[in-house]
Amino acid sequence: MKKRVALTLAVLLLLLLASCGKKTPADTGDTQTSEPPATADTSATTASSTETSATSPDPTPEYDTVLRTLKSGALDCAYDVLTVGDAETDASLYRLADEMLSVYLPNASSLEKEGGSATYTAKLADIYLGETLISAAFRGEYAILTEDGGESRGEVYYTVNIDRESGKLMSASDIVSDFDKLKAALTGGKFTGGIPSDDLLAQYRPEYDIYPYVRFDGDNFYVNVTETGVTETNTEYSIPRTDAADFLAARYR
Numbered sequence: 001m002k003k004r005v006a007l008t009l010a011v012l013l014l015l016l017l018a019s020c021g022k023k024t025p026a027d028t029g030d031t032q033t034s035e036p037p038a039t040a041d042t043s044a045t046t047a048s049s050t051e052t053s054a055t056s057p058d059p060t061p062e063y064d065t066v067l068r069t070l071k072s073g074a075l076d077c078a079y080d081v082l083t084v085g086d087a088e089t090d091a092s093l094y095r096l097a098d099e100m101l102s103v104y105l106p107n108a109s110s111l112e113k114e115g116g117s118a119t120y121t122a123k124l125a126d127i128y129l130g131e132t133l134i135s136a137a138f139r140g141e142y143a144i145l146t147e148d149g150g151e152s153r154g155e156v157y158y159t160v161n162i163d164r165e166s167g168k169l170m171s172a173s174d175i176v177s178d179f180d181k182l183k184a185a186l187t188g189g190k191f192t193g194g195i196p197s198d199d200l201l202a203q204y205r206p207e208y209d210i211y212p213y214v215r216f217d218g219d220n221f222y223v224n225v226t227e228t229g230v231t232e233t234n235t236e237y238s239i240p241r242t243d244a245a246d247f248l249a250a251r252y253r
Contacts, residue, residue, distance in 0.1 A: 063134065065124050068097065074112035077101060079122035082136055082160055089167040093160065096169065097122070100158050104142040115147030122156045128217040132251055133170070134162040135216040137224075154232025157224055159215040172211030174249065179206040181247035186223060191237050196225045216241070221248065 063084050070077040081097040083090045102108070105118050121140035128135040140156035161170045168174075176182055186196055203226070204210050213224040221244040223237045245253040 062129055063127065072112060074117045075108055077120040079120065079140065080124045080138065082124060084134065084162065086167050089162060092169050096160065104156055105144065116145055118142065118144045120156065126215065126217070128215070130216060130218070132164050133216065134164065136160045137215050155234050157213060157226070157234040159213040159224070161215065171209065172214050173206065173209055175214055175252050176211065176247055177249045178247040179211070182223065185239055185243065185247065186237055189237070189239065193235065196235070196237065200225055200227060216252070
């Protein structure tokens with residue numbers, strides 16, 4: 001009997017010691033005190049990547065030029081046509097380039113029959129790619145020789161202004177809102193070579209939509225005044241865009 005009691009007590013003691021040797025989650029404190037695993041903050045990296053992508057230069061050019069040539073027994077013509085990648089706008093630009101050839105060589109089709117000849121060049125000389133418009137100037141030369149020895153020659157100059165939003169080719173009347181103020185800026189300004197005379201400016205009649213050629217760059221507004229004579233010449237007058245705001249349409253100030 002004593003042996004059985006002793007054996008039972010020994011078994012109970014062993015069980016008690018075994019239970020005391022085990023750890024519970026509460027004992028370790030792991031669940032309550034452990035920190036969540038650290039994760040890398042990628043927000044800054046994403047923003048930097050997006051900014052770099054947004055400011056990367058676009059490899060697609062915004063414009064191009066196509067050289068058109070017209071050669072015959074009487075004519076030798078070569079002129080640039082500006083293209084911007086829009087079919088409708090480009091068609092208008094081709095028409096304009098051909099029209100300018102006709103302006104400077106109005107009798108080109110009959111020259112050969114009349115025994116005369118003519119040359120004409122027009123190259124893209126300046127272009128400005130602004131937020132609201134594309135503005136370009138073409139320069140060159142023309143010469144017309146007649147059968148009787150008559151000659152007329154001069155400088156080729158014209159401008160192209162394209163509204164970015166509509167793709168429309170704009171005339172000076174779309175850009176200049178007050179021609180009288182423009183005229184005052186020309187006659188009252190200080191320009192290298194002097195100011196244009198009233199007689200020269202009298203050739204422009206806004207009431208008949210007859211304006212000088214105009215163009216832009218980032219800082220200035222340019223007005224071209226043509227002087228006709230034995231040799232036709234062109235003078236460009238530069239007015240800071242801040243000073244031109246009084247006579248420009250609000251969209252192009």
